[in-house]
Amino acid sequence: MIIHSKIKDYEVVMENNTDFLNDLCGLKDSQFVIDEKVYRLYSDKFSSIPEDRLILIEAIEHNKIIDTALEICEKMTEIPAKRNATLISVGGGIIQDLTGFVANILYRGIKWIFVPTTLLASSDSCIGGKTSLNYKKYKNLLGTFYPPDTIYVCPIFFDTLSEKDFKSGLGEVIKFNIMAGDTGLTNIENNIDKLLIRDHKIVREFVLSSLEYKSKFIEIDEFDRGERIKLNFAHTFGHAIEVVTNYCIPHGTAVAIGMIMADSISVKRGLLTDEVANRSKQVLLKVIDIDVDLLNVDINDVIKAIRKDKKQTNDSLAAVLLANNKGLSELVIVYDMTIEEVKYSFESFFDDYTNK
Ligand SMILES: NC(=O)c1ccc[n+]([C@@H]2O[C@H](COP(=O)([O-])OP(=O)(O)OC[C@H]3O[C@@H](n4cnc5c(N)ncnc54)[C@H](O)[C@@H]3O)[C@@H](O)[C@H]2O)c1
């Protein structure tokens, strides 16, 4: 699959096994940055990488910072090829955000190959070109747009993902299907149980269809000024849930919760039928698996977190909601969401989750 970009067109290559890593490990003038856990789990696949070309990073938010990015830059200055060097990174969204930033700023941009190893990075974040770093208490405050040159998606990696991280990735996969309307919703309803047991064929199909769906938005509006904003469906709520639970709930799971919250507001506004909202909820509840104590939060903190979100531009609250119009789904950006609506949506999610 080719993704058209104003920065550079780039390719997503689907791989059935890890053989492609043999060629990558032998690539001249390259520097590897690999998620430490992934390196340990797949050490035999990376054994031919010389020590001086390898950086291992623990995939924790605390490492997604400018200091780590600068350390990688410094290490890469030792490669004689300088700006013709290639950065090859292997890991989930944390490694992607960090290395994408490095690849963008070092020598004003170097070649970058990315191998996503989580479901979330493979089905969603690997395309779109966003790079982000955390700064002090601000998550993803610093960032640029810079896509990899090539992305190798290999679903074999998901076999070793924890249940928590796999279900988080499913949250985003379900999101694309719900956004796509009735065909997408029916498709995910019919396949969610196979996805949950990580059926290779089905997982692969859904990764591909998610990327195809997302690519349409980013090709129209790469820099997030119009159409792409719709990809933030449910994210206003999801980000707030991440913040108030101190990031104990992973991104995709928070987005899954956000979708249930968003849909309850849509139903109340008469934008969405009860039937679609309920069907979506039944699928989403299958991937939301959290300690209920995490939800014992002050609703005012949820509202405060929404207000602080970088996507909010004025006093009233904005969100992307789902609507159906004559049987077809569409995403609407609302700018007049009230505090009462947020409270109602959180309380209805809480009831749904505790009674599931
Ligand atoms: N750039 C974007 O467009 C974008 C979009 C969404 C999220 N993000 C960022 O992505 C990050 C979350 O990324 P994520 O959910 O992909 O995961 P992650 O990078 O946070 O990794 C989650 C856990 O999975 C482990 N892991 C990774 N691959 C594994 C494998 N194959 N087997 C076993 N364990 C494995 C990691 O070591 C880590 O413990 C956040 O920092 C978020 O801000 C970026």
Ligand SMILES: [Zn+2]
């Ligand atoms: Zn997301």
